[in-house]
Amino acid sequence: MPTQLPASEFATRLDAVRDRIADAEVDAGVWVSATSIEYLTGFAHIQTERPVVLAVTQDRIELTVPRLEVERVESNPRIDHVHHYRDYPGGNPIGVVVEMLDGLDVESIAADGEGAPGVMGYAGPSFADAWERADATDGKLTVETQAWIPKMRWAKSDAEVDLVRESARWANLAHRYLADYTEVGAHPATVSQRASMDGSRAMLDALGEEYVARTRGDGPVHAGYITDEQTALPHGHTANRRLEPGDVMITGATANVDGYFSELERTMFLGEPGEEQRHYFELATEAQQLAIDALGPGVEISYVDEVVAEYFEEQGVADLARHHVGHNIGLDGHEPPYIDLGWSEHCESEATDYDPDDATMESGMIWTIEPGLYTETAGYRHSDTVAVTEDGIDRLTTFPRSIEGNTIRIE
Structure with a gap:
């Protein structure tokens, strides 16, 4: 009676997206979809006005979450580091995402959205706009869009x-x-x-x-x-x-x-x-x-x-x-x-x-x-x-x- 995906499933999925990151010649893959984040890491959350953003590079997996999610995600063995922000709108979700990407030495990304989705009243800048506004970064962030995960989910293991x-x-x-x-x-x-x-x-x-x-x-x-x-x-x-x-x-x-x-x-x-x-x-x-x-x-x-x-x-x-x-x-x-x-x-x-x-x-x-x-x-x-x-x-x-x-x- 199987009741949980084995860890090997996530390893296979992450290997697959890292191949796509390499093929796209970008520094990282970025996801804002709750379902895609769960598919890649096993971290399940309810998508609200509080954005959750996942970044995957060839050797790191980092996640930005609202403060209320920190304890739920810290035990996830696939996440190398968790960044968090004060609750929206008092906090600066995409600003923290920029810091996360900057810390990963990322200058180009393939993302499943130009920014966090506008659900439940959320309204914030795109990744590229937030990058330009941040004092701590140099140059521009190149953002390509991708829809890798929905296609990967068509055929089940x-x-x-x-x-x-x-x-x-x-x-x-x-x-x-x-x-x-x-x-x-x-x-x-x-x-x-x-x-x-x-x-x-x-x-x-x-x-x-x-x-x-x-x-x-x-x-x-x-x-x-x-x-x-x-x-x-x-x-x-x-x-x-x-x-x-x-x-x-x-x-x-x-x-x-x-x-x-x-x-x-x-x-x-x-x-x-x-x-x-x-x-x-x-x-x-x-x-x-x-x-x-x-x-x-x-x-x-x-x-x-x-x-x-x-x-x-x-x-x-x-x-x-x-x-x-x-x-x-x-x-x-x-x-x-x-x-x-x-x-x-x-x-x-x-x-x-x-x-x-x-x-x-x-x-x-x-x-x-x-x-x-x-x-x-x-x-x-x-x-x-x-x-x-x-x-x-x-x-x-x-x-x-x-x-x-x-x-x-x-x-």
């Missing part, structure tokens, strides 16, 4: 796939709790809380000290659903109404395992579904199976969306589709690439750093497969997490997909 598989294992359990606790008269929020709590308790009890704490104030497992008319909206809300006979429910379950996530969704019925409900359920489920069957190494990513689009067109329901087939998943709920009709064209666009090879699937990519249909009264969508392997696929979520397995019987 075996260790990453194992973490997503572990996430799926607990998502499956929590989804079973969700189905078991669903009944006429229950409130969706209460059922979700109970299933999430029991799923989290089971996971934490089973894993014990092996589980790495990654949440604050809640558990690592979540399961819930949207109901009835809200299901007609792909991103509907949990309605403030109790469950009634005949309700359609679109569920969602996941678990956090060392920052990695899976995705499990089902269309469920409270009581025996009607003829129309069965019709759309079967169409959506068949579309999902067609998409899963189309996956594999070397497959054009856009092709999978085309298969579903053609099927929906043949069945006369193309106007009820609202989104593409799926997306990559890992440290984020949504990651590129996207199983979309336009992905191949996107890779050929001059507006991206992609190339034609990026239009095809490769071993290690992990997909959510979730084509859906949405009528005026209800939505129909399953989502499964599926990994591409060297010779095929590996479906990680395993909750039943049949209409019988997703019907809640009313006594």
Whole structure:
């Protein structure tokens, strides 16, 4: 039961970015994205108005953080030195970053942003502007932009796939709790809380000290659903109404395992579904199976969306589709690439750093497969997490997909 990435994963990632730093002929790589910083160092933080900036050279790794993060990062074995500033806006975050870079004898960087991102009210200078304003430095700082980490995350290592598989294992359990606790008269929020709590308790009890704490104030497992008319909206809300006979429910379950996530969704019925409900359920489920069957190494990513689009067109329901087939998943709920009709064209666009090879699937990519249909009264969508392997696929979520397995019987 893998619950944490081995140290060798970070060593491999750092070697890879140092090769890119050398190829780019710059002194350092710099990152402001919280996900990229976590990917390279294992230090996870919440991105707020307080910038966190990572600098990697060929022989050093240094990090600038707000004062409140110092104790959390000092024990990280991959960070050679931690710089900090007084809380924003009283402190000078980018000024401290300039000092960090100057101390590393850096004059050129490849960064994932021109400066810290403007989130939650942060507004500060770019790295280059702050460098020019600093009295302690000479010359100008050359800043190139790069997007190395998002691309590196497309294909997962075996260790990453194992973490997503572990996430799926607990998502499956929590989804079973969700189905078991669903009944006429229950409130969706209460059922979700109970299933999430029991799923989290089971996971934490089973894993014990092996589980790495990654949440604050809640558990690592979540399961819930949207109901009835809200299901007609792909991103509907949990309605403030109790469950009634005949309700359609679109569920969602996941678990956090060392920052990695899976995705499990089902269309469920409270009581025996009607003829129309069965019709759309079967169409959506068949579309999902067609998409899963189309996956594999070397497959054009856009092709999978085309298969579903053609099927929906043949069945006369193309106007009820609202989104593409799926997306990559890992440290984020949504990651590129996207199983979309336009992905191949996107890779050929001059507006991206992609190339034609990026239009095809490769071993290690992990997909959510979730084509859906949405009528005026209800939505129909399953989502499964599926990994591409060297010779095929590996479906990680395993909750039943049949209409019988997703019907809640009313006594």
